Amino acid sequence: MPKRVPPLTQLQIKNAKPREKPYKLADGGGLYLEVTPSGGKHWRMKYRQPNGKENKLHFGAFPAVSLLDARERRESARQLLAAGSDPARVRDEQARQARMAAANTFEQVAREWHQTMLAQWQPQTARDILHRFEQDVFPQIGKLAVTEIQPRDVIDAIRAVERRGALEIASRLAANCSRVFRYAVRCGLAERNPAEHLREVLAPREKGHFAAIGADGLPEFLRALNANEACMGLPVRVAMRLMLLVFVRTSELIETPWAEIDLETGEWVIPWRRMKRGKRRINPNKTDHHVCLPRQGLVLLRQLHRLTGGGTWLFPNMRDPQRPMSNNALLKALERMGYKGDMTGQVTWRSGAR
Incomplete structure (x- = not known):
């Protein structure tokens, strides 16, 4: 049986002094604290991938990552291993998703959608749609990732337009927001359309003709x-x-x-x-x-x-x-x-x- 490693204590971590070469303070379950010659203290976890190859996870530096935090991350990694997943691959995929979310804000996706639609619109129509987004939607939800936006976020942005009495503009904005999210779903940038049923909760607008005498x-x-x-x-x-x-x-x-x-x-x-x-x-x-x-x-x-x-x-x-x-x-x-x-x-x- 492998020798059981006693868990680290806060005092051991605090008293760990730098040496000429890096050294390790083990906490068990593959988790250890690496102390560098410059005095840095970094949490690492050694494990074997599902294919049998050895790999390491980096959990961050002490004290930004506490002993308790490091142990929680170790347990999460062990659960992934037990389920047959490689924690490093999961971590890399999560980082990729985060980068993609940061790159695909509503404003960026809306401008991309707008660009793809230019060939189908009259120039004035294209200008009007972009102008309305810039005036009424981008300041509210433009910087949010399309994957994070909730129906309430979109409703609040459209309600602000309704409050000034521009019901027709609000209705058109709701429709165009929904089109942007549908575009995001089709491009694999989002999984749902939070504006899909938005027009059903908007204030009804009166339909009529241009001013005319009878x-x-x-x-x-x-x-x-x-x-x-x-x-x-x-x-x-x-x-x-x-x-x-x-x-x-x-x-x-x-x-x-x-x-x-x-x-x-x-x-x-x-x-x-x-x-x-x-x-x-x-x-x-x-x-x-x-x-x-x-x-x-x-x-x-x-x-x-x-x-x-x-x-x-x-x-x-x-x-x-x-x-x-x-x-x-x-x-x-x-x-x-x-x-x-x-x-x-x-x-x-x-x-x-x-």
């Missing part, structure tokens, strides 16, 4: 338009009228070049690349839009052509004719008419179509 308010709006047209430039007047006649989006109207319109035949064809669905990165709709120009609309365009027909745009920007008119021009016109907050430029035609 059918009953249309006659009054037309009277206000007639009364204020004298204060508008011709391009703004024509734009306001055309919005009521041709049912196109504001951007599709004010960004129209004269090259798209044939004043002789009354044809207006908007290329699919300028249409909202044509701008999609994935499966764009490549159908050109043929605008039905009524007689009144053609009259308006011919009037406008006498003023701006020598340039590129139907509605050039007053400060820079090389660019089209800003949407703010129509919004300011509506504001002067007394419709601020009641209408937007894009929905003018919706009111008239009801």
